[in-house]
Amino acid sequence: MKLTDTFKTAIIGLKTNKTRSALTMLGIVIGIAAVITMNSIGAGAQNLILSRVASMGSNNIFIEPGPWSKRMEKGSMMQSMVEEANITSLKREDAIAIANHPLIEMAAPFTMGVGRIVYLDVDKKSSYSGITPDGQKINENNVILGRDINEDEVKSMAKVVVLGFTLKEDLFGEEDPIGKIIRIQKTNFRVIGVMEEQGVQMFQNMDTYAFIPITTTQKLLLGTDHVKWIIAKAWDEDRIDEIVSDLRLLLRERHSIYNPSGDLAKDDFKIMTQKETADILTSVTGVLTMFLSSVAGIALVVGGIGIMNIMLVSVNERTREIGLRKAVGARKKDILNQFLMEAVTLTFLGGVIGILLGLTFSYLGGVILGNMLDLKWSAPLSLDSILLSAGVAIVIGLVFGIYPARKAAELSPIEALRYE
Amino acid sequence: MAKTTEVIEVRDVRKEYRNGAIKTDVLQGISLKVFEGDFLAIMGPSGSGKSTLMHIMGFLDRPTSGSCNFRGKHIDSLSDDELARIRNKKMGFVFQMFNLLARTSVLDNVRLPLFYSGLKGKEELELAKRAIELVGLTDRSHHLPNQLSGGEKQRVAIARAIVNNPEVIFADEPTGNLDSKSGQQIMDVLQKLNNQGHTIVLVTHEKYTAEMAKKMILIKDGKIVYNQKVDHRRFAKDGFEK
Ligand SMILES: Nc1ncnc2c1ncn2[C@@H]1O[C@H](COP(=O)(O)OP(=O)(O)O)[C@@H](O)[C@H]1O
Ligand SMILES: [Mg+2]
Numbered sequence: 001m002k003l004t005d006t007f008k009t010a011i012i013g014l015k016t017n018k019t020r021s022a023l024t025m026l027g028i029v030i031g032i033a034a035v036i037t038m039n040s041i042g043a044g045a046q047n048l049i050l051s052r053v054a055s056m057g058s059n060n061i062f063i064e065p066g067p068w069s070k071r072m073e074k075g076s077m078m079q080s081m082v083e084e085a086n087i088t089s090l091k092r093e094d095a096i097a098i099a100n101h102p103l104i105e106m107a108a109p110f111t112m113g114v115g116r117i118v119y120l121d122v123d124k125k126s127s128y129s130g131i132t133p134d135g136q137k138i139n140e141n142n143v144i145l146g147r148d149i150n151e152d153e154v155k156s157m158a159k160v161v162v163l164g165f166t167l168k169e170d171l172f173g174e175e176d177p178i179g180k181i182i183r184i185q186k187t188n189f190r191v192i193g194v195m196e197e198q199g200v201q202m203f204q205n206m207d208t209y210a211f212i213p214i215t216t217t218q219k220l221l222l223g224t225d226h227v228k229w230i231i232a233k234a235w236d237e238d239r240i241d242e243i244v245s246d247l248r249l250l251l252r253e254r255h256s257i258y259n260p261s262g263d264l265a266k267d268d269f270k271i272m273t274q275k276e277t278a279d280i281l282t283s284v285t286g287v288l289t290m291f292l293s294s295v296a297g298i299a300l301v302v303g304g305i306g307i308m309n310i311m312l313v314s315v316n317e318r319t320r321e322i323g324l325r326k327a328v329g330a331r332k333k334d335i336l337n338q339f340l341m342e343a344v345t346l347t348f349l350g351g352v353i354g355i356l357l358g359l360t361f362s363y364l365g366g367v368i369l370g371n372m373l374d375l376k377w378s379a380p381l382s383l384d385s386i387l388l389s390a391g392v393a394i395v396i397g398l399v400f401g402i403y404p405a406r407k408a409a410e411l412s413p414i415e416a417l418r419y420e
Numbered sequence: 421m422a423k424t425t426e427v428i429e430v431r432d433v434r435k436e437y438r439n440g441a442i443k444t445d446v447l448q449g450i451s452l453k454v455f456e457g458d459f460l461a462i463m464g465p466s467g468s469g470k471s472t473l474m475h476i477m478g479f480l481d482r483p484t485s486g487s488c489n490f491r492g493k494h495i496d497s498l499s500d501d502e503l504a505r506i507r508n509k510k511m512g513f514v515f516q517m518f519n520l521l522a523r524t525s526v527l528d529n530v531r532l533p534l535f536y537s538g539l540k541g542k543e544e545l546e547l548a549k550r551a552i553e554l555v556g557l558t559d560r561s562h563h564l565p566n567q568l569s570g571g572e573k574q575r576v577a578i579a580r581a582i583v584n585n586p587e588v589i590f591a592d593e594p595t596g597n598l599d600s601k602s603g604q605q606i607m608d609v610l611q612k613l614n615n616q617g618h619t620i621v622l623v624t625h626e627k628y629t630a631e632m633a634k635k636m637i638l639i640k641d642g643k644i645v646y647n648q649k650v651d652h653r654r655f656a657k658d659g660f661e662k
Contacts, residue, residue: 005535016523324519327480328533328580329508331501412500414481417519 027303028350036358042289108135130217146193304396323416343401448642512581571602
């Protein structure tokens, strides 16, 4: 039997059993579309995070309290963030010492807190950040109204506040806030400025924050003398590695840590560059992508099992047909080829439809997520995921197509014809 | 003498079915010959092994012992695929239950054997059309089996059996499920085909139908009890009455 005839027979077979064909194809379509969509969304999230990291500036160095743990490398960021909250090892004076390093342009400590903010009858629970003028510069934060916090206010623990853009809207609406007094956790603060709108960055919306001199937050709001993290900005990006080792030695000396072997787990701080941050985030999103992909992979396998199932059932349904075909001269190979061709055709059609649907869902998913998070979402379509899912679908089609086809082809014509 | 050329030879064929411990001896030593141009009726009560014998003669099944030859080719020396090829080229089958492909047009049903014969599409179509014409169903070519009467279905089955211009046509109770009018038409077609030179093996349990053949054998308890020429042959075109 010629290939074109086999193909024709397969097509006729599929056409005469439309429902069965459609159900079979559905499994493959869903599987492939799921793989492509999940993969695209995972990759989109990764791109997004990496682009945020890139926008942090590649000569920034991050110093956080607490030792480097293995978990960090595995990407368990949440865990380490919770643990860090109680670690008091990093002080404002560390930032000042770091800033004195000749290769460091500036270094800024930060604190974070949450408290009630009240203006007249508006009462809001809101986050605040303790900052310095250098911190604002490093983060490239600018005021659009009034002025920013200055060094004197940091030194004197002044009770002044700069409002994030959204926070200002929430508290004051259209009213001019400059010079007004608001209460943050029982202390009165004078509003001196409003920040420009920034949108979501690193999944945080800084527009809802209140910015307060760091010393004021420590003394009046948090009652601590440690800081949440320090960001240092190097003069020269190319010498980052050298600077990082210098800073490690400096902080060990300041914190009286004896650590000649340089074991990072013995330190009470950790230093990350933009590159390392990116690596960690990449591994986090990598895990996410893998998770999404395995969910999608399961969908694909289930689809494949569906195909096998339907093929097996169809062999039973069609045993008399097979008997008849063999009686009029079909060889084992012809029957095998027909069933195989049916499976391949279904898989191929399902594959094409699945890819098209996957591309559509990826695009729509990107648009919807982008709108929801108010971000520019770039969901790259990876050729890998398309090839992988289509490849898996084809293999499933072949393997699951061959097995029932073999079963069908083994029957003797009379056995098959007598089949009830 | 061409008239007596041997087409099929069955010698001491036995067939048993085993179902666990239960053994059924269906055929217990059958020997017969079919010659070119023969019209042989295999008679016998229901369950006597007529179909089983026909399947072995038609290379659809293998005997438990004994030999079956088609044109000197021994069934035991041929592979399944070689048997399939001989069925495809030299034999045609009409089954009692029609066995048409559902949801498949008359034309495609008739064409089915040619799918496996390696002919060109155009040739194939011509042959199929000619076979359909021969059974008088040209105007039904694009109907589906469920749109046909029983007699028409059986004529489609006959068209399918002759589409490859076979030497031997095997028909297993082709009139069994039909009214007498339709049965008469079927028998008329078979007699015509025989006149055109096709050898025919007909299975039936009706003496009346068997008398339309040229020879008949009677099987009982797995053995041939009667084997002779039909004395007063009937012709379907003269009328069909039970
Ligand atoms: N595959 C099989 N397994 C067991 N018994 C069978 C099988 N095929 C046929 N038989 C038995 O063989 C006997 C003859 O069957 P068959 O040749 O179809 O009879 P007939 O066509 O004369 O009515 C019956 O008793 C039937 O039950
Ligand atoms: Mg029978």
